[in-house]
Amino acid sequence: MPEQLSFLQTNVNHSAGAQDLLLQSMVEWQVDLAVACEPYYVPPLPHWLGDSDETVAVLTRSGTGPPFSLIERGSGYVVVGRGEYIVVGTYFSPNRSLAEFETYLGLVRAAVARQSPKPIVVLGDLNAKSRAWGNPATNPRGRAVLVWALLSDLSLLNRGQVQTCVRHQGGFVVDVSFATPMAARRVVNWRVEEEFRTQGAPVTETMPPELLLRLVGELFPHPGGHVPPQMAPRSVIEDAVAPPLITEREMEMALSRLRAKNTAPELQRFLSQTLHLVEFPPIRVLHLVLSSAEP
Template sequence: MQKIDIALISAQYKNIDGYSWTSDGSNKSAIWTMGHIKPQSKMMTAKHGFTWVKTKGIYFFSCYAPPSLTAEEYERMLTALAFEARGKHPVLIAGDFNAWSTTWGSTRTSRRGRVLLESLAPFDLELLNVPGKFTFQTERGCSIVDPAFANSTIVRNATWTVSSTYTYSDHKAITIDILMGVENSDFRPQRAQKRGWKRQSFDPEVFNMSWNACLTLDSAGELKAEGMTAVVSNCLSKACDGTMPRLSGRPHRKAVYWWNSHIAKIRGDCNRVRRKLKRACGTPAVDALLAQHKTCKATLKKAIQANKNRCFKELCDSVNVDPWGKGHKVVMRTVKNPRGPQPTCPALLRVVVSTLFPY
């Protein structure tokens, strides 16, 4: 039997009592952390259609959008999902969206698929699905309605597969294996940034709109006394994020794209020989160590260049699969000037769109 650490569940039969089980407000999506995996934090206020849990430094979102939802209800759920996911990194969003799109291999793009992609567009998310791999099968046919999205730091170290395990459902079980080894520097805890904003760009009118929108989205269900402080603090932080840019703290230095465990081992061997060479100065062993150090440096240089070539080839191949994916982002970062922070408040964006496009 395959060992599962975290289960993202849609349309569950019943809920389980305990801190390891987290369900949405409609009891149609849930997250179950198993074994020694414990939630670091979880959603304080239950929303309809999705819930989230943070564990192992990753935010996991489980979603379910039943076919009975109207177009307005579907868009409202995705707006709340995007609002809740803002500021959370790294993040993995998966579930049964009942949405079709050629992006994940469907023969057509439905309204739901287009709205889903538009809602997640502001985030640095990539598709985990293997395009064309069916996730739903009945006697009438097959389809792909269970897309999964994640940040590039997760996608580089994850494997998405459709399991052959019988689920007593028309939906197939999907497994996502995420490499969390010590050599993977993408998941190292980041240093805390300054908790502040650039107050000189404060706009009272925009802040009021962001605050009212946050209260509207967080008003589903009654708040318990112990969760009131956390919810109000979260709304205040989101309203400030929608009004002012953050103060720039000391940025976390991320690993370069070509770095892997093999290169780390070669670099460690090279440094080990270099230290021996320094200690051997003035001894008969210095010539042999000098030649060994040159060999290690040449091996390290070749390994780095080979992995750079491999990453570039993978980037070029990915353009054929997803023209608007990572390859497009890399090119646009080169040809465009740095841009300032874009507005993300749903209420403010709604006013901007209605003003620019009144009809």
């Protein structure tokens, strides 16, 4: 059976928790390579390579597989080589103009052309909608991407209509996968992982102790007649005393109740800065598997 190469791609939305989840899933699922759009941060490690603005990064599992090398990078795209494959990670903000988007697509097209005829995959979040990849309608950006893919000789790998971006007001498909014909012929599986979660510890086990203590104090500011015991020094808290095991669900319920009240502005600011550490909504990833040889 030919060797297989697996990829993940997702938008982690600058969330530390989502980025940790992506890394954990790469290990659990034995994924070779991932494209992370809007990463929480791009660490200065040899198995992480980001674009010039750190809006998208390509990463591999540390210490595995063939050499991983940077070929070129620009604003919103990074081109890397791994073995015989070229991987292009892409991200473009929804807040920029159509003219800027078309210029950006031209830059990515030129970067892809410079790597021909190698097998190339282009993975990322272009914030463009089209019926071709599962949206109910095609917007101007979607039409621009269709023309770009045709001119770049790229095949669309997306299948079905499963939403890749889910929000309270609705969902849509903006994460897309493309490949040159040589790479597209090697695709043996492409799917959307709809419930991207792992069975991890309660969120408060991994929160910094000082943040946990402040959060609990803000959530329960009036202890009544109860006088809490003297807190241990920070080193003791970190090394010997486990933090209280508040589950993720309990944290979400408490924050929801608190946000529904007329809370003070300072507390509202504190909560908005803390949410990325305590709220972990399910995110979706695209899972791509390629054979190392053409069928």
